């Protein structure tokens with residue numbers, strides 16, 4: 001299963017096309033919409049979220065609630081497009097005075113202008129905007145629906161916003177239901193209050209914040225991915241997918257960077273065997289990955305998001321027409337979007353895992369896949 005997206009931030013709609021989709025996946029549109037709503041919310045979001053109320057429209061590939069085995073095309077409308085029909089017109093001559101000429105540090109504006117030869121940062125920023133991630137979340141919903149057939153579930157929570165970190169959260173036992181009802185997606189209420197204060201302070205100062213989120217996947221079989229082929233290593237695919245989310249600058253699995261400072265005896269997870277449950281690890285410091293494969297323990301992915309580049313107290317830039325110093329442009333913007341990025345992280349992880357299941361268990365038909373997964377589970381647990 002692979003996906004591609006199309007669409008600009010203020011264009012008519014965002015689209016996702018998911019290919020190599022097995023037939024027979026039970027797709028509940030309400031679940032896809034619920035994830036779209038989660039991506040929109042969060043303390044620290046900007047004015048755009050008040051305009052949009054994202055809903056998915058299925059354009060192809062699903063019939064009577066089941067995938068057909070053909071590409072699934074999904075659309076999410078941009079309500080704000082109605083206010084942008086002149087700026088985003090498909091044809092006609094562009095009025096010169098609508099050009100964006102003051103590229104924002106930290107965003108795609110300047111490198112994009114240089115890359116494409118455009119004289120208008122809007123040509124770049126409309127696509128580089130993370131509004132595109134709504135389409136990824138919709139695509140991820142199809143992947144999550146496939147994974148549900150195998151008993152795999154995916155959740156996330158926020159661990160830190162700016163310098164405020166929730167101490168001592170164990171990814172294995174953390175209450176992700178509590179995270180769902182928190183507007184900063186943090187299950188630790190005390191830390192959540194401090195996170196809100198930090199976001200308020202950043203907003204007041206015209207500044208922005210990043211943070212850290214964790215995505216977990218439980219119920220995985222061991223052996224997804226490959227120890228034999230570099231490009232099919234599950235850790236490499238997951239890292240690339242999570243790093244593909246705008247503003248994500250670091251990805252860790254399990255102990256992550258912390259493991260580099262510890263002796264092997266405090267890093268690797270001892271193995272035991274139980275007659276009724278088969279092989280398991282006594283700890284999960286590896287985050288569910290060994291040798292480029294899932295090992296059957298919970299997958300724990302941690303991602304670092306940089307602060308939002310658009311600042312209401314803008315940094316210095318240079319006008320691309322005059323080459324004179326200027327204030328960077330102020331596009332309507334979030335102050336902090338870590339809770340939203342966590343939802344996008346779930347989608348990216350789900351898409352990689354769904355693809356890994358399809359590669360290992362055949363990607364034509366869900367009931368064949370379920371039989372193959374069950375037989376495999378029996379074999380590897382004996």
Ligand SMILES: Cc1cc2nc3c(=O)[nH]c(=O)nc-3n(C[C@H](O)[C@H](O)[C@H](O)COP(=O)(O)O)c2cc1C
Nearest residue numbers: 107108128130246247308309310333334337340341
């Ligand atoms: C969910 C989400 C929401 C975001 N919202 C904004 C925003 O409102 N304003 C902004 O300047 N950047 C926002 N970003 C970050 C930019 O999209 C990102 O920094 C930019 O595309 C440059 O890419 P890079 O940070 O990977 O270098 C957001 C990112 C995510 C994941």
